[in-house]
Amino acid sequence: MCVICADRAEAVAVGPCDHSEICHHCCLRLRILYRDARCPLCKADNATVYLTAAASSAPAATVAEGGAPQPQPQPHAPPPPPPPPPSFEELEAARARAPDRFYSGKRWALGVHVDKAMPDPPPALLAPGGGVAAAAALRAWQGRWRVPLHVQLLQWTSRSCPVCDPLGRNRRPFGTPKELREHLLTHGRVQCPVCVQAGRRFPLELEAHQIDDLPRHLARAHKHCAFCDEYYYGDDEMYDHMKRKHFHCGICQAAGTHHLYFA
Ligand SMILES: [Zn+2]
Ligand SMILES: [Zn+2]
Ligand SMILES: [Zn+2]
Ligand SMILES: [Zn+2]
Ligand SMILES: [Zn+2]
Ligand SMILES: [Zn+2]
Structure with missing residues (x-):
């Protein structure tokens, strides 16, 4: 599970600090959008990071169709827990042996190597006794991985039109935000x-x-400054703006009434 978005991570980021509790999406968000290459857990500056499938990406099929919990036949021990993702060192060695197994873009997500190898299905999906539900879960899992991880991620981060190409698959992405803006119009x-x-x-x-x-x-998602008639992204941005641009009443602040401002 990703410590940032709490999603059941299908793929994880592994850096030299060997923390692997950050998902592929949050890692790319931090590195590309926030330009932050630090590990969110230990703050190590991870110049290089690998994105690789998380072995535990599918749950065991314990619920039959119809939603009723199915008593699992348990003649043997439960399926073994999924193996942990490979360590940074193992991934570095794998890349030295087989550079083609990894994708890295010249201008995309600097320092990120994406593992192109199709992962093994989680052991839970292969355990005997799962029946029809397990077979369906396995098929769904295989369907998701038919597109290699680096292609999924290039599509996910592409500057594409959410109307005519919502999955980023069909056409060349737009070169600049302005081109996308004009196309959307x-x-x-x-x-x-x-x-x-x-x-x-x-x-x-x-x-x-x-x-x-x-x-x-704008009214629902953002903060409006009535003095400037401008919108700010969230509370933090609004607070910064107010502190910088508008006067703050010291009497109210002393009395404990914060966030009252005057133009
Ligand atoms: Zn995440
Ligand atoms: Zn770390
Ligand atoms: Zn379009
Ligand atoms: Zn908005
Ligand atoms: Zn203002
Ligand atoms: Zn006041």
Whole structure:
């Protein structure tokens, strides 16, 4: 499980510090969007990091179709726990032996090597006695990995149109944010300029709003400064703006009433 997003990580990031509790998505978000190459757990500066499949990426099929818990036949011990992901050292050795097994982009996610090898299915999915549900889970698992990890991630991070290419698969990504913005207008859509400016998400993760709906998103998702009539991304950005641009009433602050400001 990823310590940042709490997702059951399908793939993990392994750096020289050998922490592997960060998922592939959070690792790329930090490195590409936040330009932060530190390990979120120990703050080690990981110049190089590997993204590789997490062996525990699928749960055991313990629930039969229809939702009723199925008593598992247990003639033997339960299936063995999935093996931990390979260590950084093992991955470095694997890359020295077989450089082609790894993808790294010249201008994409510097220092990141993505393991292209199709992982072995989790032991839980291969355990005998799982029946139809386990077979379906195994097929779903294989379907997800049919596209190699580096291709999945290049698509996920690509500057593509969320309307006509929501999975980033079909066409060349746009070269600049402006090109994407102009293309979206041909659909009558816009991405929120405050969200885009904040740079917390990849283009395909941002909703393409109908132009008329943008004010509703701004009011719902962001903080409005009534003095400037500008929107700020969240509480932190709003607070910074208020501190920098507007006066703060010292009397209120002393009385414990914070966040009251004057233009
Ligand atoms: Zn994560
Ligand atoms: Zn670490
Ligand atoms: Zn489009
Ligand atoms: Zn927004
Ligand atoms: Zn203001
Ligand atoms: Zn006051």
